[in-house]
Amino acid sequence: MHRFKTIVSISLRDYFHERLLSACAILGLAAVLAPLLVIFGVKSGIISTLTDRLVGDPRNLEITAVGSGQFSPEWFDRMSAKPGVDFLIPQTRSIAATMVLVDRGASLPATLPVDLIPTGKGDPLLEKYASVPEEVSAVVLSASAARKLQTEAGRTVVGKVGRSVQGQKEQVDIALTVSAVLPPEAFFRDAAFVDIALLEATEDYRDGFGSERFGWPGKPKPRSARSYPGFRMYSDTIDDVASLAAALNEQGVEVYTRAAEIEVVRSLDRSFTLIFRLIAVVAICGYFASMASNVLANVNRKSRHLGVVRLIGFSTRNIVWFPIVQAAATAVLGTAAAFLLYGATELVINVVFGQYLAEGEYVCRLAFRHYLAAFSLTLAMSVLASSFAGLRTAKIEPSKVIRDV
């Protein structure tokens, strides 16, 4: 143990004594590793930002039916229980799912026909951008609807639903509290998110029936199972979208998803990874060759001193560590230098491209495990590259070298 410690110690002393050459080796490593880290950081940063955007945008999780079908309440119960389904709510006939909103509080009363979108507890779109209204009489407006009505969260608007019964025009009003307004990126059309009960009542009213709940006149709706022409569905993760879409297709329901956009990011990730791997392999091979030849040249240059160390009585077992310890020192210091260079570059890249990014997004980013992997791999490569020189060192015969001046 004393002998091993002594070898490690004199190896490091030699490394320090030749600090100029050691610094060259360290910078040589940093020069290979830092650009690799930057490439990988950019790849990893862009891909994870794109993926986060995909995952973070509920619209990518949305599965929309194309055209209209006939979906029973049992179908909704069955589908809601399916793994991968996060949120599912029925949609009434689109032609009946409209309402005219009026904000009477505004200086110039504004009137706007809006689409009614059903919502309920767990709606990912509203949970991300606002909150689900708790009251039946509360409503969340899309940004364009709120702008055109010149209203804002907390105010009350009046919803008007009209019908024509035997040529006679009829209309009911309902006071609705604007509980929240969605940001522009959440929804494009003029729309109001309301409780499904209000949608059903609106549809029934248009069909000539009344609503006890809202006090709307009309004959009572006969008791029969309701059938819905559509639905709003969100999957748990972007990975579930394709399988849910396939399951619906099997039932003969044609759907629209953003699977194509998701696939674009996925294939971008695959291509980036492939390119990065190719670059990394070439760089690692180059580094390996340069490290191995550098260490070997050093051992040859120092063969007389190593011969003296052997003469003093260090065993082959001990002396193989002499070049390996130095290579490991280069790996540690070179990786540290590369991390510093990379860190500075990462900072610059993220500042320069910061304007295109939202809070918490990065163009260039490495996780802790990436640093750890870079360090372990470099250390392993360096030790491997120097082990041949180590064996060379062990083969030095003192009697052949100690008299060379």
Add this chain to the structure above:
Amino acid sequence: MNKAPAAAFSGPKDGAPARESDPGGAPVFLTRNVRKVWPGETDFVLTIPELVARPAEKMALVGFSGCGKSTLLDLLALILRPDEAGCFMFHADPDPPLDVIGCWQDNDLNRLALTRMQRIGYVLQTGGLLPFLSVGDNIRLSRQALGLADDGYVEALAERLGIRPHLKKFPSQISVGERQRVAIARAMAHEPAVVMADEPTASLDPFNAERIMRLFTDLVEDRGVTLIVATHEWDRVRELGFRRVRFELDRETDRSVHSRVIG
């Protein structure tokens, strides 16, 4: 540089009486019929019919360049593999006698290395100091590797050799003569039984050579260490009380040169 008095060289371990020359004691080296061949355009063959080195003996291998004295020294220093050997024993207390030729045959190089580290010191012609270690660390190298305590022995040795002020310097910062003294200190720092020296003063001016050689022999006498020196200075080693070992050179054919050691 004044020659330090012998009394100054008194490490804590110095209380024990120095090993006396004991002609009847087990020999440090006992070799018979050892042969080493350097193949080449003209083969060089060194034969050692018999060579015995006793404890605390001062032995000089004397001959001109190319007679094989470095080869013999390396054989004795356990760093050169003999091609043939009837008998090659090394004995240094407290170890049991070591069958050197057996170790070479079994390829037990670690055993030879350990013996070298514990029992043998070697002074090279040009010092052979490690340039990346300070003078002090060069001297302490074997002690450190053997895990020996730093008990002031190295400082006392450096004092005696007149290199104490240089312990923190690097070998490149001191003179050739001082380097040679450091090499002697390094060879003796771990209190070996045998010290070998290959032309230890050949690179020095006659005045310095004389002084350092005398210091060296005084030192090994005080410590009761066996000293084996390869040199070409026949007369000087006689004055210093060395037993002289000669080489008999004869060119037998055009193809080979034979050198025989006359013990």
